[in-house]
Amino acid sequence: MPSKKKGRRNESEGGGPASLSQLLAVAVRPSSQETAIKDICGMLGIPNVNSAKGLEQCHESFDACRDYRARNRVSSDSLAAVIIAIYGRIGQHNTLRRRVFSETQFLVHATSLLSSPTVRGVVIGTLLRVTTFKDAEVARFTPIFLDYVRQAPSGRVKDVVSILCRSTTAAISQANPELGLVARASLPRVLQLSFDTIRLPASTPLAFFHFVHLCFEISKSPYRHVLHSIRFLVDFLIACTRAEDASFRFFGLRSLIELYSESAASNCLGPAHIELREEYDGIRSFASEMEGMAELAELLNGFDQHAHQSQCDLGHALSELIQWNELVWRQLNEQQLGILETCEAAICRNASSTEDNITADILHVVNLLRKEPRQVAAFAQASIERHPSVPFFHYAMTVQPISSSEIYSSIVFAEKGLQCSSITDFLRRSLLAHVANCSYRILAMMLESEPGEFGLHQVNVLMKNISSHAAAFSQIAPVDHPLMPLMDTHVIHLEILAKGNTLTDELTELQTARDKLRSTCEVHYSVAEAFQPPKNSLALDHIFDRMPTAWRLWRQVISRQPVQTYRADAVPETSSDTDEFVAVLEKLAEVGPNVRFSDIQPAASSGGPRPKAAVDRYGVARLHCCSGCGAPSAVLKECVGCLNARYCDKTCQRRHWPALRKACKANSV
Template sequence: MPAPHNRGKAKSKKSKPRNASASSSRPNDADEVYMFNIDNAEGWDKVVNILCDYFELPDLTTRSGLKKVHTNFNTIYARIDKFYEKNLGNVRIRGAIIGIYAKMCIDALLRTKLFDKGIVDKIMPLLNIDETRHLALCALNTITRHGGVNIRVEIAKNGGAIAKLLRDFPDDEKIANLGINVLSHCISAAVEGDEQPAHPAALKGIDLVDIIKTTLETAKRPHSHPGRMLGHTLELVVKSSLHGSTAYKQYTPAIGFLVAGMRSKDWTTRAACLDALLRLYHFEGEEDQRHLDPISFVNALRRDIPKNINDILMNYGPLRCDTYVTVSCLSESQKALHECANTRDIYALGLKQADLLPKAENALVDGGWQAENPNTGELEFIDIGLPFKMWSDSLPHCARAIREKKKPNEEVLADILDIKYAIMKRRLPEAVRLAKQGILRYPDQAYFYYAISLSGEAVQGLRAAKQGMKCKTITPFVKYQMMHRAVTHAGEMGMRLLQETEEVGNKKWEEGIAFLTSAFDDAKRFVREAPPDNRYMKNVSYWLVLLTILFAEDLNADLRELNPTFERLKIADQYNEFIGIPSPKTYLRLAQQAAVKYYASGMREFSRVFAELDKSRLEGYDEAELKINAEKVEDNLATWLDEIRLDDGTTEPTTQIRAHTNRPKVVFDNLTLYRCSWCGNPSAALKKCSKCEKTRYCDSGCQRLHWSEHKKTCVQ
């Protein structure tokens, strides 16, 4: 073994000069000196440094040192592992070697190599030993904090053991802090994914109920410095809501935790908890695909409308209600179709349809002419000599007939017909494309903006809805449709932007609050002004309940402030039942119901937790900085709208950058490492692009994946 070095070595007494015959035993004497120093060192840092000297390791706190480890990894690892196996009975040596590995794991490529060598299996047993428990948790915290999905998922499989430590040592704050940090890092990796979890097998083997319950029970206990621990608690619970929703149903206080978080003083926390509550019901919620059956609708109206609903419709104004407008448009549409069957005047039919479509969602239903089949006795769609059988298929023929006339200002009517046809056939991308083309010719036609607002892309949809509501040529149907879409898009964008920043007052923070405020204002306006029988009254009311919990300064435990909105929801349910279209249990409805159900218990159980978290996160900010300035919010939204072009849905200028490339370097405890330009992993051994020598990659695989982007800027 090598002779001792000075760095990190405990001093020992000088030995007497050895004679020649004793020189052959010098390595053993050196080993004994090291063992003596290890046994008598105070603190794990000293023990780790002694072993670093023993193994003649380079300085692991520098990039050059980590590069040397890369160069000689196999030799270094073999030497350390041999010593580890030789001293399995010495927990100090085992612990110190894990400490060395933890230092190396700051480098992503070294972490992968150590993971392949079985580092997790070496760490986990140390959790059960009093002397090494804190060290093992520190190592797990270092390893999981610096990334590496595979190693995080592997540690997540052992999450139950870490949760057990939290229960077994309730008064040990270090275990609480480190344990929750580790659980947050690794469980977040196990539950990630959109429609499917990225690691379903691992997730299936994790007792998420036990982990969430133990984490929240630990978080509720008093701690001297709870800030970071509570932040990781929030991260764990929030990120588990999508693919771990079953655990929340079994341990419902976790739902109350999210609802209580919506009352935090920190807007990032509020947004994260609201988003998590919505994702909790993402898979459970039913699709909102209610289709109007005109026959059932008319038959329902022939019955007596319940008195309370009738009174509400009468108070609003029967001719302004969606029920009357829909019946009127259906009647006129049917009349026009039958006239066309007699006159064969498709142009006249087109003019009538273009007039009716912006007035009601179901001005045209997808039916057709029918006759009884003499052989089967069943009704069948028949050909009456027109170029279409189904009424919806009349739209492109009508549009063509209008364009052939080439009359001034009628092309816009043909555009409306084409857009409606694409919407009815569920070809939204086509409808959006046609609407954008139409805006170039007729920028004040609200129907075009309405079509774009139906887009699932929030930025494009919100911009279109906000701009469209300013158009002069707008019908009540189009107006309230866009207002509904504006609420949805602004709510989603506000939540997303606020979760992308933790810095109070920066651009994303201000824009996020501006979007949520816009959603709240539009929701209040919709519920106040829209027809009570509007199809989307329920959806917007759900948003209004959730956003009121988010925004209201004072709320009673029974949420009595929301009673008028609850009454609206009750009426909307009764109306939908009356017309034979029961309200679906959408994810939005389920989230709103959960917020109401668990509000009181969540606030009672977790308000102190969020008060502590707020104190930590908002330290240094005064109340004035956290309050919403209505004028500034309006300016921020106006600025955002002005920055975006309305014809193609892009910002000016458009810049798309992978999120991790915004930070090409990362600093860990004064150690600076470069990130891979593709995957973002930090390492001291990244390879530069041979052309420009600016971008860095883990290997040729990452370089190939990044080339389609990098070739645009690479110096050839």
Template sequence: MPGPGRKTKATNKTTNESGSSANEIPNTQLDSFIGDIDNAEGWSPIVDILCQYFELPDISTRSGLKKVHANFESIYRRLDKAYTKNASNERVMGGIVGIYAKLSVDSLLRNKLFQKGFLERLFPLLDIPSCRHLALRALTTVTHHGGIEIRMKIAKSYLLLLRLLQDFPDDPKTVELSIVVLSHSLISTISDEGIKIDAHLGESLDLRDIVGIVTETLHKPAPSRVLVDHSVQLLASSTLHCKVPPTTVKFLVAGLRSNDWIFRCTCLGGLVRLHRNESEPDQRSLDPMKLMDCVSRPVPSHLNDILQAYGFQRSETLLTVKTAGEFQKAMMNSVSTHDLYTLGIALAGFILRTEFSISEGTFQTKNPENGRMETMDLGLPFTMWSDALPHCATAIRVKGLPATVDMADMLDMKFYIMRQRIPDAVKIAKTALKRNPDFAYAYYVLTLASDPVVGLRAAKKGIKCRNITPFVRFQMMQRAVEQAGEMGICILQESASTGDKKWEEGIAFLTSALEDSKTYISEAPPDNRHMKNVLYWNILLRITVEEEISADLREVQGSIRKLKIADDFSDWIGIPPPKTNLRLTQQTVVRLFPEATKEWGEFIGNSLAIMSQPTLSTEKVEDDLAAWLDDVHIEGKPDDHCHEPATFSSSRVELYRCSWCGNPSAILRKCGGCSKARYCDAGCQTSHWKDSHKKSCVKKNEE
């Protein structure tokens, strides 16, 4: 059937001095259309009749909306006058609200309508049985296309929508549409942007009650795809802003095993936010006194066996203690020699050995008169030990030996890191890598950059450097796990639009993080202080990514045991594991997974079938209006408000991974020879060519 407004051409309007249209149609003429409206079956024909009566252009197109822009005041005045005059005619009121909803697809028209009081016309229809679905459908369209301020205004009426959920629990359409509106409006309200606009609005919402009611609807038989998609987004977004009910947490935990990858990572994102407000910061420093005290006591027998098997000389604790002693000796020697060049070479070696290589301190002596410790002037250009780094770097550069240029840069970068001046350290690292692309420590410094894309790429490239110490390698590996994990979650949650394949890149990020975590766990010192963090990611990602996970988590018990050992090492050196956000998330998932599987396992097992459902109802009489509201030819295609099920074949992961360094990305360049290998940039391509690709590429071309 032709769309509403497509049977007639727009009539040019002229406006007289009083502001009214010269050829405005008298509303009395609407009476002649009432009979047609009363006899129409469904809302779409009603809207069609009204569009013809008001001589509206085709408001499904950009050109039609432009014509409405040109005559907005006249068109709105006629529509509003008809609405007011026919306040007792539900069909006329509903049809006019449907027209308003369609116009709201255009942001400028939407703002004008809201200024005119569109919501005041729309909300009363929710209490009229024959108009309820129409009004909710209009709200879904408005909130889907609406700006954040309009969504926040609608969020203020959340109690009305909750009442509909509670009063009509057996009306699937009312339940579905109410949740869609709640999801659209509330997520905007509690977003960072929404909080900036009005923090008090989000605080005024009874979000826990909302979350509980929405979760309960998911227990009902055969929930629709639209309901599930919007429910999980709302539940996952709410975890940062309220203490969600236990059943909701279990739903998110069980959701980690959904067949739909976007569903999985939406749940993982919600779980990661769950404990953010109660979590503790991670360990940033090491108390040398506690460390010395710990090594002066016998190592617990089970930890001693582990260190013996790994190799005491390679353990982080021993390397840190040994380096601390050598650092003290080097500083003492500098007092007598004043040889900053030799001191700088020694310090550069320490930096490549362990994280806490440069201790902070100063040369002090006791004042015999008052007994206080005072800083000594020993003729050196520094008093604080860390201040020696830039002076030593200068001494190395003065020597002018090519082999020591990287060492000088390393000292400057370490100094800036200790002073929390990361951008200055990154600037040096970028310059140094232009001179020496195999400078591992410079890549490590780039991993500290605020841009995770830059940091992850640097970590993956740095790990491949030929001249790299175990400490620097493992530092970059743990950074790669963290950055790839976080980016993967973000990409998958932001890639829910139909046809958007960027989520495949997100899976490549998670796969990369999981692979690096496995390598780190098997090769890094068992007493490494980052071992706990990597195991948190490892456990969460294995539960989320791996194909088969049992309800009792037997597949990840090895990682759980290793985490207990990592905790024991932390307790041994006097630093109990802090309750970081990731630690609490991991503990919640492991603790609740069996119960979550029992309560929500069947639902999650059917999630792919649910997400594969068509999004538009086949009930022709009423939902033809839904099709009309979604039929907008502005962006080139209709939008059904849902994402396609994100199922994935593991073989596609390699399409998003650099063939040399393994960095995940969607903008890799193909090898011009074989078109199979993919690279971050020319540097990775050159390195792979020299290492191994030359033979395979030539062979491929010969075939």
């Protein structure tokens, strides 16, 4: 309160602008500058952060400063010291700072007051240091920043350009109409300016990351047409891959991967994407010149030095790099053991870290090396002997077995890891998730096979393993865990196999294992966590998409069952659905593999009307194979003649016409 009265008394006695002029005249003298600045701030009411009049006085003060400079011809450089000090005082009070920066006019006054670009850069740098606004709000000042960087020193430009990239990216991603207009008007200049800046010798990988991130956001925004000159970006990334600094080569390769994947997934770059595709072919041929092990080791060492600056994950980025360059790594079979040893050394360096996910991500590299499962398991066991304190059971999760015997071997190795007392909670959950995913794969193999083809002994061993870990599964899997309906459908499958066979004991044992797992999950449901399969595993939806026609038809039958079918005590409606599925299989054997479900659907059971062409939650009914080339697709054209075939293009359809010329070609004309 005393400061507020003092400010009013000074203002009244000095006559407003006149007293301000007197204080400014004193402030330009170095000997009395500090005292004058304190008086100016006190007169403007800046210490009173709740004063609405303080903001008005700030505007008046800058108007007075402009008038005073015109009348007395005061140097802008001398006056800048006063303005910087005022901004510094404003920056100490969050409430007033936010109110000041919410108005662009205030910043315009501050910058237009200074004619010298160098001094203007000092003021802008001070403003950026004291502001705590989000990047999107800073985008309001993009025109002022662009005007400043024309003549500012290169050292200042680098910091401002980094802020420009982040603020423009945030403004685009927020889809704010007002900020979007500002960002749209300045996008070409920001892109070119950023590109010129990151080519400077003093540029950093972090600035490069901001620039690439901005390009990604533009490619997904309504302003993507400004990327018509995307060739300069690709050329620059290729140049980065040839730089002397290992970290720049790493970022260049990783960004090329991301840029191509983002543009291909969004399919929004138009001609620019075609141009990038041409460049991508050249990138792959360039990548074939890499030096294998030496390059990977150098990338590991280079990234360790820049891990905190880059804000990227080593294991995830390396896995992307090797996956993108998969053809090269396939030619390095004799060096794969050396790559495993390099990864082992990286794990041991991070053994004391509490971030277990970093260790798992690094080991994801092993999965992409296409190593034989048995050799990977042998290497993991040897690693455990060499480093007893580091649990190398991660390798069980990195194996991608193909045959059912290899899957069982992976499950057995994972169970050994679960029995180890030194593993962390994260690793225990990951190993359990790996067992679940192996179970999915075996069930998928079984359901994909013909009746009687899959070994019942292996199925029962699988179910025993699952039921033995029921308590552990229940802590990571809720009641509606995807494994439960798969087990229920497997019961139906065994009932189909049991027709004409003596499989009563096996079926009873399987039902007991399923009921045990369900009851245990229900007990622990209150503490169950949502199941998150590891990112290096085969997703359940992906498995369903790869099923043959028989499996997709079966899923359609199962999906139409009422919810109460999946209960722990019984499966009351199994018989009718099993009969329906058998009828579907019999009809399928007559008409061929590429047929619509609505064409072969049997009569509805007594349970009530059923939809004609039901589509389950995985959308499997929309996935068909071309009758000509056999390629799966969700967009196929029906033959207008026979209505029993679907094609992806006219070439495949013409191949179909000679066989059924009268029934198809005549009717299609």
